[in-house]
Amino acid sequence: MPSPNQHLSHNHTEAHTETHTEIELDSFAPRILTWFDHSGRHDLPWQQHQLDTPDPYPVWLSEVMLQQTQVATVIPYFERFMASFPTVQDLANASWEQVAEHWAGLGYYARARNLHKGAKQLVDIIEQTGTFPQTVAHWEQISGVGQSTAGAIVAMGVRADQYGGDRGVICDGNVKRVLTRWAGIDGDITKTATTKALWQLAERLTPTRDSGHYAQAMMDMGATLCTKAKPACLLCPVQTDCVANAQGKQSFYPVKSKKSPNPSKFSLALKLVCDDKTLWLQRPDNGIWGGLWCLPLAFVKKQSGEKKPGAPLLATWQQEATFEAEYNTAEQIIFAFLQAEQLLNIEQVNLHSTDTVKHSLTHFHWFLTPLSMTLTIEQGMRLTQTLQQALQTLSWVDDSAQNSLAKPKAMQLLASG
Incomplete structure (x- = not known):
């Protein structure tokens, strides 16, 4: 890792920072920190948990939650987690059902699974060493922790740089936006060469000491000043030597290749009711x-049908057993059961009904339309037995008990509709 006073070594980054003098490079962090001291956010709940002594746990928890999620959305979830699982040992000892219930509605549920798994890994490490991991490399070995998240945890939660240990360097989405604008880096940020250049620039600018405050300051810069739209350049502490500001091309940075529009998929969410239970x-x-x-x-x-708001979009039952990855074994069993019971006799259903829920995932948009079916008690018993024989986890739940299930937000909306 280069020292703060070394020159940049990557040609692409050098090409875009050659207009910055060593004085400008060296003064970048002090200017950011001065701005943060006077104008940054200091009342976020995960900051309050580490005012006195370093504590990696709330930093790790908040950083995982903040991946692809806004601060305002994360705050109540973070507070619920800290109230129920105040230590990493509490989180590790919790059941998955408890963790899932606390996470439900926050989205990107792989984060919750990694969080639970990571808590168990951390407890094992603490039992062996007496402490949390102290280096970026060791934090990167924890499930769900990437390079920037590990840097944030070490910077803000471990604070080893205060006594000569690892400093934490971050380069998340907010930081990339700040750095590409300031340095005029016009390479595609999805490309390896640009990513490498940005990390080298981040390392060059991160101070040897106090990397925790600097990390928080850079996050705040991207979240509150150097925003995607309408950046507040007049208030920016590094506006005087910002390339994008000088060019008047703030909206040009960062450069990112356009993705093809996500496709749409359509499914029916079956409300199978038996003896007043779903x-x-x-x-x-x-x-x-x-x-x-x-x-x-x-x-x-x-x-088939017109794909515009309000227009009927019709679909017929799929009779062939061609299943997509979203459908699991239990649903395939249920599909075969409903076919055998001749319950799939609806010729067309409207997939643009007022009850349809749109759920956007990383790679596609999912339209879920509820459809109710009533089973006899005998049918319900046979379906339950078939699912249990296939080792599927199921529950027949009455309406009053549905709130106790840990459900994704889309299912919460369907259940309440």
């Missing part, structure tokens, strides 16, 4: 909504 399935740990409770999903053929 069937819920716990999804497998791997895959979408892993470990959470969901209504069974049904399969429909390719849609």
Whole structure:
């Protein structure tokens, strides 16, 4: 790792920082820190948990929650977690059901699974060494912790740089936006060469000591000043030598290749009712909504009709057993059961009904339309037996008890509709 006084070594980064003098490079962090002291956010709940002595636990917890999620959304979830699991040992000892219930609605559920797994890994490390991991490299070995998250934890939670240990360097989305604008880095940030250049620049600018305050300051810069739209350049502490500001091209940075529009997929969320109770399935740990409770999903053929708001979008039952990755073993069993019971006799369903829930995932948009079916007690017993023989986790739940299930937000909306 280069020292703060070394020159940049990557040609692409040098090409975009050659207009910055050593004085400007060396003064970058002090200017950011001065701004943060006077204008940054100091009242976030995870900051309050580490005012006196370093504590990696709340930093790790908050950093995982903040991945792809806004601060305002994270705060109540963080506070609930800290109230129920005040230590990493409490989180490690909690059941998955407890963790999932606390996470439900926050999205990107693989984070919750990694968090629970990571807590167990951390407890093992603490039992062996007496302390949390102290270096970026060791934190990167924890499930769900990448390079920037590890840097943030070490910077803000370990603070080893105060006594000669590792400093924490971060380069998340907010930081990349600040650095590409300030240095005029016009390479595609999804490309390896640009990523490497940004990390080298981040390392060059991060102070040897007090990297924790600097990390918080850079996050705040990206979140409150150097925002995606309408950056507040007049208030920026580094505006005088910012390339994007000088060019008047703030919106140009960062450069990112455009993705193709996400496709749409359509499913039916089956409300299978038997004896006034609805069937819920716990999804497998791997895959979408892993470990959470969901209504069974049904399969429909390719849609027909106009694809515009309010227009009917019709689909017929898919009779062939061609299943996509989103559908699990339990749903395939249910589909075959409903076919055998001749309950799939609806010719068309409207997938643009007022009850349809749109759920956007990383790679596609998912439209889920609820459809109720009533089973006899005998049918319900046979379906339950078949699912249990296949080692599927299920529960017949009455309406009053549905709130106790850990469900993704889309299923919360479907259940309440």
